[in-house]
Amino acid sequence: MTRAGNSGSASDWPEALCAPVRNLPPCSRLRIALSGGMDSVLLLHVAARLHAGSGRLSAVHVNHQLQPNADQTERFCQQVCGELGVPLDIRRVVVNSRQGAGSDTGGIEESARHARYQVFEDLLEPEELLLMAHHGDDQAETVLFRLLRGTGVAGLGGMPESRPLGKGRLYRPLLGFGRSELRSWATEMGIHWVEDPSNTDERFDRNFLRQSIMPRLKARWPSLVSRIGHTARSCREGDELAGALARIRFQQCANEREALSVERLGQLGFAEQKNLIRWWIIRYHHVPPSISDWSRVMADLVNAPEDREPELRGEGYTVRRYRGYLYLVADRPPLPSDNAPLIPGRELVWGEWRLQLVPAGNSEMPAPAIRISTRVGGERLRPDPKGPSKSLKNWLQEKGIPPWERARLPLLLEAENGNQEVIGAGDLWLAGQYCGEAPASGWRIVVERECN
Numbered sequence: 001m002t003r004a005g006n007s008g009s010a011s012d013w014p015e016a017l018c019a020p021v022r023n024l025p026p027c028s029r030l031r032i033a034l035s036g037g038m039d040s041v042l043l044l045h046v047a048a049r050l051h052a053g054s055g056r057l058s059a060v061h062v063n064h065q066l067q068p069n070a071d072q073t074e075r076f077c078q079q080v081c082g083e084l085g086v087p088l089d090i091r092r093v094v095v096n097s098r099q100g101a102g103s104d105t106g107g108i109e110e111s112a113r114h115a116r117y118q119v120f121e122d123l124l125e126p127e128e129l130l131l132m133a134h135h136g137d138d139q140a141e142t143v144l145f146r147l148l149r150g151t152g153v154a155g156l157g158g159m160p161e162s163r164p165l166g167k168g169r170l171y172r173p174l175l176g177f178g179r180s181e182l183r184s185w186a187t188e189m190g191i192h193w194v195e196d197p198s199n200t201d202e203r204f205d206r207n208f209l210r211q212s213i214m215p216r217l218k219a220r221w222p223s224l225v226s227r228i229g230h231t232a233r234s235c236r237e238g239d240e241l242a243g244a245l246a247r248i249r250f251q252q253c254a255n256e257r258e259a260l261s262v263e264r265l266g267q268l269g270f271a272e273q274k275n276l277i278r279w280w281i282i283r284y285h286h287v288p289p290s291i292s293d294w295s296r297v298m299a300d301l302v303n304a305p306e307d308r309e310p311e312l313r314g315e316g317y318t319v320r321r322y323r324g325y326l327y328l329v330a331d332r333p334p335l336p337s338d339n340a341p342l343i344p345g346r347e348l349v350w351g352e353w354r355l356q357l358v359p360a361g362n363s364e365m366p367a368p369a370i371r372i373s374t375r376v377g378g379e380r381l382r383p384d385p386k387g388p389s390k391s392l393k394n395w396l397q398e399k400g401i402p403p404w405e406r407a408r409l410p411l412l413l414e415a416e417n418g419n420q421e422v423i424g425a426g427d428l429w430l431a432g433q434y435c436g437e438a439p440a441s442g443w444r445i446v447v448e449r450e451c452n
């Protein structure tokens with residue numbers, strides 16, 4: 001259903017509403033996230049009035065293809081953008097609709113949100129700004145919703161006004177206004193919009209809060225939205241301070257491989273240990289696991305006897321302890337089970353490794369027959385050409401290479417008198433005849449590893 005209020009002329013636009021949309025961070029392109037609902041249509045109108053002449057304004061609508069009126073909404077977005085002369089990008093997505101409403105962990109609403117943000121993330125180029133029309137009531141609902149899910153300080157900080165998204169930035173200029181304030185402006189200005197029928201479906205937690213809980217709370221505490229906004233700001237500040245403290249502790253506890261010293265960690269109080277571990281996991285772009293008993297986990301990681309190998313599992317990674325340090329180890333797909341030839345001039349991708357055999361120097365020597373394999377046990381190598389050969393196992397232990405890295409180390413094997421001789425081990429060692437500007441073999445081997 002589309003709604004209209006009284007008509008108004010462009011010159012009547014209230015300055016209070018225009019100011020945050022006028023004073024934007026510098027950008028090469030301004031994209032409006034247009035759902036077709038009241039908030040984003042109002043934002044589009046204001047942005048068109050202020051920025052249409054700049055030639056850098058456009059809108060993006062994500063059609064989730066879930067609601068019966070999804071196509072009608074898409075057409076409406078086309079129509080309003082056409083009227084305002086704003087180019088519109090339409091992106092259709094397929095949302096996994098198997099999950100139900102009201103679920104704590106997801107549901108169709110969550111899947112749609114995820115798909116939508118993925119579109120935005122893929123779309124944004126450097127220097128581009130995506131404006132979203134979240135307002136103060138959305139913020140209050142978000143904070144309350146997260147409180148009910150048991151979120152910590154970072155989550156209770158609510159939605160930031162601005163944050164990086166993809167290669168660009170997301171920006172929310174309407175957070176300082178309440179829903180009713182925006183609705184009266186939209187009605188006054190004669191704006192049309194589409195009502196999303198799913199907004200009234202109280203099986204969804206967010207809608208239940210919006211429809212049944214917030215009105216009762218607001219009736220009792222009229223300044224609820226600004227009070228929750230205040231709490232969110234305090235939580236954001238608290239989170240910033242926790243981040244600053246974690247950075248200081250990281251410098252004190254981490255070695256050159258960014259592993260954390262268990263001894264130094266043990267000197268911190270529990271809250272600081274947890275703060276540092278969570279910050280460190282996020283630093284690697286992973287999500288800290290949701291754990292009800294962090295004190296038990298920390299005690300285990302820090303205090304378990306040396307012969308035990310305590311672990312903390314998260315999605316896509318494991319925190320492991322080895323020789324007094326904690327390492328964050330990303331999950332990796334299994335390595336090829338067969339050994340592979342290193343073909344001259346052709347890059348070999350081996351798990352997270354890239355290997356190449358390239359001609360070097362002026363000689364025309366035949367290419368050596370080199371194969372890549374993981375350890376099978378019993379291998380020996382001669383890191384010092386004049387010294388005795390050593391067991392690979394002992395050599396890796398001497399070098400302090402953790403067991404999970406040993407298992408993923410590509411061994412370079414060369415057939416020699418019917419035997420396979422180890423001539424290289426990942427990026428740890430390579431026999432001298434394959435290194436340098438003019439290697440004695442006439443061939444150079446290049447070994448590189450992708451970072452974590």
Ligand SMILES: Nc1ncnc2c1ncn2[C@@H]1O[C@H](COP(=O)(O)OP(=O)(O)OP(=O)(O)O)[C@@H](O)[C@H]1O
Binds near residue numbers: 040060131
């Ligand atoms: N289908 C859509 N296409 C483009 N932008 C959208 C779409 N849906 C929502 N948005 C943008 O997100 C803003 C918030 O929308 P809405 O309140 O419906 O989302 P939400 O799910 O409650 O919140 P969140 O964006 O945090 O997921 C809208 O004002 C609009 O800017």
